[in-house]
Amino acid sequence: MKQAPQKIWKVITASSVGTMIEWYDFYIFGMLAKTISIQFFPEGNPTAALLSTLAVFAAGFIVRPFGALFFGRLGDLIGRKYTFLLTLVLMGGSTFLIGFVPGYKTIGMAAPALVLILRLIQGLALGGEYGGAATYVAEHAPENKRGLYTSWIQTTATLGLFVALTVILLVKLNMSDIDFNAEWGGWRYPFWISILLVLISIYIRLKMKESPLFIKLKEEKKTSLNPLKESFSNKNNFKMVLLALFGAVMGQGVIWYTGQFYAQNFLETKCNIEFEQSRTILLWAIAFATPFFIFFGWLSDKIGRKWIMLLGMLLGILTFRPIFGTFLKNSSTQNLVIIAENPVLQTTSFLFPDSITTTKTKVVFNNGMGAVQLKSDTTSSLDFVDSNIPQSRSAIIYTDKQLSNSMYWKFVGLVFLLIFYVTMAYGPIAAFLVELFPTKIRYTSMSLPYHIGNGVFGGMVPFIGLLLTTTFPSDPLVGLWYPIGIAALCFVIGLIYLQNKIDKNVND
Amino acid sequence: MKSIKKYLGIVWLLLAPIIIYLLIQGALDNINLAGKKDINNPVIWIIIIAIFTPIAVGLMIFGWYAFKNEYSHLPESSKEIED
Numbered sequence: 165m166k167q168a169p170q171k172i173w174k175v176i177t178a179s180s181v182g183t184m185i186e187w188y189d190f191y192i193f194g195m196l197a198k199t200i201s202i203q204f205f206p207e208g209n210p211t212a213a214l215l216s217t218l219a220v221f222a223a224g225f226i227v228r229p230f231g232a233l234f235f236g237r238l239g240d241l242i243g244r245k246y247t248f249l250l251t252l253v254l255m256g257g258s259t260f261l262i263g264f265v266p267g268y269k270t271i272g273m274a275a276p277a278l279v280l281i282l283r284l285i286q287g288l289a290l291g292g293e294y295g296g297a298a299t300y301v302a303e304h305a306p307e308n309k310r311g312l313y314t315s316w317i318q319t320t321a322t323l324g325l326f327v328a329l330t331v332i333l334l335v336k337l338n339m340s341d342i343d344f345n346a347e348w349g350g351w352r353y354p355f356w357i358s359i360l361l362v363l364i365s366i367y368i369r370l371k372m373k374e375s376p377l378f379i380k381l382k383e384e385k386k387t388s389l390n391p392l393k394e395s396f397s398n399k400n401n402f403k404m405v406l407l408a409l410f411g412a413v414m415g416q417g418v419i420w421y422t423g424q425f426y427a428q429n430f431l432e433t434k435c436n437i438e439f440e441q442s443r444t445i446l447l448w449a450i451a452f453a454t455p456f457f458i459f460f461g462w463l464s465d466k467i468g469r470k471w472i473m474l475l476g477m478l479l480g481i482l483t484f485r486p487i488f489g490t491f492l493k494n495s496s497t498q499n500l501v502i503i504a505e506n507p508v509l510q511t512t513s514f515l516f517p518d519s520i521t522t523t524k525t526k527v528v529f530n531n532g533m534g535a536v537q538l539k540s541d542t543t544s545s546l547d548f549v550d551s552n553i554p555q556s557r558s559a560i561i562y563t564d565k566q567l568s569n570s571m572y573w574k575f576v577g578l579v580f581l582l583i584f585y586v587t588m589a590y591g592p593i594a595a596f597l598v599e600l601f602p603t604k605i606r607y608t609s610m611s612l613p614y615h616i617g618n619g620v621f622g623g624m625v626p627f628i629g630l631l632l633t634t635t636f637p638s639d640p641l642v643g644l645w646y647p648i649g650i651a652a653l654c655f656v657i658g659l660i661y662l663q664n665k666i667d668k669n670v671n672d
Numbered sequence: 673m674k675s676i677k678k679y680l681g682i683v684w685l686l687l688a689p690i691i692i693y694l695l696i697q698g699a700l701d702n703i704n705l706a707g708k709k710d711i712n713n714p715v716i717w718i719i720i721i722a723i724f725t726p727i728a729v730g731l732m733i734f735g736w737y738a739f740k741n742e743y744s745h746l747p748e749s750s751k752e753i754e755d
Contacts, residue, residue: 214715217715222719226723229723399737399742403734403737403743404746404747406730406731406733406734406737407734407746409727410730410731410734620723620727624720627716630709630710631698631702631711634709634711653687657684660676660677660680661677661738661743663746
């Protein structure tokens with residue numbers, strides 16, 4: 165399928181920008197989850213808690229794969245262009261509207277109910293977007309550049325994360341926490357900004373033509389009449405769907421999630437690194453690693469897709485624990501000496517029989533790391549009565565750690581490595597999936613394994629991590645065994661069952 | 673390689689019920705209506721078991737196909753898939 169260079173870049177731009185915006189829309193909800201839960205899902209209300217659970221879990225786990233089936237079928241029936249235009253409108257519209265839903269304080273239970281509905285529409289739209297964009301670009305690409313051109317689609321998930329982080333960080337740094345978290349505060353700006361991005365993308369996509377391969381099928385009256393049935397009840401195709409899921413996408417999904425979301429969450433909650441540093445570390449790492457999506461897409465056109473994807477998984481399997489262990493070790497305050505301290509606040513509260521004095525102090529350690537020290541001294545009046553001497557118990561925790569300059573860049577380097585693995589596992593996968601399935605059921609067949617692999621297996625990383633940490637509390641890295649195990653299983657299946665062949669002809 | 677593909681199929685076949693068992697056991701051990709963590713929440717467990725059960729069945733089917741030598745030759749063209 166030869167295209168003029170100018171035209172193929174229009175195709176890539178129109179597809180990639182829209183897909184990136186969809187990822188942005190999906191991520192801002194997750195990144196602002198804490199503020200959103202305060203505004204819409206107040207604690208202590210069991211119905212609101214149920215709706216909150218559904219908004220977080222159902223949108224990713226159930227609705228994304230369902231969206232893949234629904235829009236995949238539509239894309240194979242009416243065409244790629246109008247289907248992924250529809251997903252963009254649904255995603256942009258629902259994101260924009262979330263920004264306008266009044267809080268629970270104003271409209272009560274209608275607030276969480278509306279947010280849940282809009283979040284489910286987001287999940288549905290995301291499920292339909294990726295398969296369409298990847299298929300659309302691949303069906304315009306020449307056979308020797310399919311990996312390279314579709315790799316632009318592969319950058320969009322990471323770039324969507326990058327833009328979401330940047331917008332939230334910029335808004336948050338330009339106002340106080342109170343202004344940001346207010347009912348109509350700054351947290352809504354990222355949702356409103358979305359509509360501008362979506363309108364631009366809709367305008368670009370409207371000007372695009374349908375995929376030439378789909379037009380050809382339509383002219384020959386060879387489009388599928390029932391893509392779902394042909395995808396999943398035809399044994400020859402269904403076995404390829406299963407192979408794609410268990411031999412490639414399942415492992416890629418956990419590598420992706422661990423390298424980006426889990427890493428940032430780990431830095432913030434386990435290493436207690438302050439808000440701005442934990443985010444800028446990820447932003448730098450993404451900026452440095454993103455070009456490698458293109459590089460590995462290009463390389464996959466030369467040497468095949470299989471070994472690049474599997475090597476990305478293998479590196480994750482072998483180095484996740486050492487890398488996350490280094491994060492913990494290097495952010496630990498054990499054996500460090502405080503060389504400067506500046507008390508900022510002292511409060512005393514009484515809770516019979518105890519009086520608790522909390523001292524907040526900014527400290528600097530001898531390795532250059534800064535932190536906020538929270539020291540609580542508890543004095544029990546009962547202990548005093550028993551022994552005639554007041555018994556005081558102290559507890560010290562360090563939060564909002566600020567890494568020294570050299571340690572900061574070391575962490576950037578380590579997160580870069582994690583995202584580098586993502587670029588290997590994820591960069592060539594669109595071309596790999598496109599080549600696995602025939603044109604007339606391609607959208608349906610590739611969308612489902614993609615969203616199960618990424619939405620379900622990837623999305624389970626924090627939940628299973630928490631489950632493992634609760635079951636085996638002595639090992640702070642135990643949560644990593646889930647992504648390591650899934651990636652290892654996928655690596656073995658991929659190694660044994662996948663071919664490294666590049667399909668020259670995707671026109672059939 | 674052909675026989676490795678075939679006999680590993682049994683492993684995938686057996687792995688699927690083990691995964692379902694572990695999930696159900698995990699749910700029974702951790703569901704706690706008074707608890708505040710995600711793993712104490714029965715709704716989340718219901719969603720996860722409901723979505724993972726068909727995936728585990730898919731792994732069993734994958735194992736069965738592997739055992740029946742369905743993956744000894746992968747299709748070279750779409751015609752082979754559609755036939």
